[in-house]
Amino acid sequence: MMKDCLQILIEPAKKLKIRLKESRKRVKLEKKEPLLESQLFIMELARELNRICQRSNILGHIWTSEDIWPASVCRDFIVEWAAVLEKRVQPRIILSEYQQEKPEKKDWKGHLLCMLEAGGECDMGPHKRVIMDWTREIKSRPQPTVWPGEPVLMMLDDLEFQWKRGRLPNLLPAMELVMLAVMNADSLVKEDVTKQWLVRKQRSQNIDTVRYIPHSVWNWICDAAEEVTLDSDSAHPDLLISSDHKRMRCGLKHREVPRCQRRFDGWWCAVGQEGYASGRHYWEVEVGERDWRLGVAKASGVRQGFRPLTTARGYLTLRLERGADLKALTVPATPLSQSLVPRKVGVYLDYEQGQLSFYDVEKRSHLYTYNEKFTEELYPVFGTVESVKDLAIRPGGVRQRCLCPGTCLWN
Template sequence: MMKDCLQFLIEPAKKLKIRLKESRKRVRHEKKEAPVESQLFIMELARELNKICQRSGVLGHIWTGEDIWPASVCRDFMVEWAAVLEERVQSRISPYDYQYEKPEKKDWKGHLLCMLEAGGEADMGPYKRIIMDWTWGIKSRPQPTVWPGEPVLMMLDDLEFQWKRGRLANLLPAVELVMLAVLNADSPVKEDVTKQWLVRRQRCQKTDAARYIPHSVWNWICDAAEDVTLDLGSANPDLLISSDQKRMRCGLEHRVAPRSPRRFDGWWCAVAQEGYTSGRHYWEVEVGERDWRLGVAKASAARRGFRSLNADTGYLSLRLERGADLKALTVPATLLTKSAVPRKVGVYLDYEQGQLSFYDVERRSHLYTFNEKFSEELYPVFGTVEVVKDLVIRPPNVRHPCLCPGPCLWN
């Protein structure tokens, strides 16, 4: 019997040891695999940009090859920035310069083999040419060094620190920040690069837009904090609203209230007293664990009945269903990552930029952004079906503690 028990313990240990060995071999093999052409191109670009911004060493990790991005992300990066550069410097570079260098004349078999070895990257040639012409143009100037500014360097340090901690998938946001800083140095009208970076990143949902928000940018978002209160006249009669109009949850009994086009009589929702037609606005909400919705409702959006509350009906919102399914209510709905169900949600509206963004306050990370040209008044909207835990609108002067190790570098 004892022998059987020992065998029972030893066999899984043997299998685990074998699997660990295989895993280590696989990791060593993967590390030795050469980066594809698009990845090498981005690494080379990062090296050139790092030379330009000599007072920040954040991109040195890319030069050493420690940070390798998927080829699809590299391709998206090249296409987007080639379009930006083409628009900014079109007057200085002739269209002829955009032509991709044709391969040397080979027999058809050799040419086909060359294309196969390139891994389908030949179509990226024009975009690479635009970007490299731009970097070579900067390097050829008498004074190539560009001082990006203290806020940009603080953001770069923040991004690198979070990348080392594993909170940032890669250093692509840092490369984009440096490119914006260099472009801004060329521009006759100077802009705040850190804010411009946030707007650009949040316009792209496909490349992990801006999961981590640097501290200086987060402070700028929080500076737009508003004192938001619930509108009792809009609340579903079944909702229990606190006396300060900052808390709400579902009651256990159905209640009757005067009918009004302002009032939700189907979904368990309410809007805020305040509506916005311009400017930047930010509010934070402590949410439940099972079901909630947050966002804005357009002034023209219908509130009665159980019609879908999505982008087509005038509602830009996030919803948590069954405690696990976090989704942006686009058409069709966009399912967000299940590993980031927040407990405190920040909602940020930039009316002029046409952006409504959602953040996980505790992780200080981006969840989703609606991009739309706003043309009517927008009201913060809140919804819950929980009967135990309140949905709470947090005071505007409350901020999540800084994540800096030791004394904060930015306060």
């Protein structure tokens, strides 16, 4: 009997050991595959930036082949940062001899074949030239090294720790942060690079590589926490609002309420009592499991009837339907992965930057960002059709425990 019991424990352990061996073997085989030119270029760029940026060796994981990005990610990175450098640093892009040829002299058939075989490697030359010239120019200075600052170093440590834990697919965010720090050293007007990184990443909507929000940046977002309360005069007649104006759910009976222009009479929604026309603001909401909507409504947004509450109607919202259909209500709607469905949502408004962002508070990860130039007052908006679980506004701004190893300067 005892032998049978032990066998139950031994078998899963054996299977796990086999899976781990297979996984290690697969990783070794993948690393032996020949790297494309763009991947090799990223590795060399990481080596150069590692030399330039003082007291941070995180990019060593890239140039020593511990972190190899997919070729498509490498190409996107090169094109994007070449455009940034051309605009902010270089007077003009230096075209290769191949691009300076007249179109009629190009071997279009051979060019197309090259692109199909190498995934667009032929088009990388001019963009690589811009980045290479930038790094050469930095190294030619009397003091080529750059001190990125303590906040940047702490953020790099955080990113490295999360990468090692498997919470980051690659170290692309760290590479971008170092690029920004080096560029900031050249700028006449110094900026807070960690905040600049957040604004930039949210503007690009490249959420696959930046879902995780570093500890220092998350606490900066939380510093903008607001005391948000529901405006009962705006609530749909079927909604029940708690006495503290922090919770709401659908009631079983239709209430008789005074009719007014600011009340929702179609969708089961309500807005916050205070509107925002400047500054940074953050609030958190515990949401239902089946249906909810969150975001902001412009002062001009129509609240009567069942018109779609989309960007075309003055609403910037995230919506969950049927417990799995998560989407941003753009025109047309932007579907988001079912794996992203949160239980507690953080909403962050940066009026001057023109950004409204949504986060999964429990995972401390980015969901979606609206980018728009705001010109009118914005009101927090909340919606639910659930009659059992409340949609609840929770106190925001609680600084999260640091996930960095050892002593953290942010606590």
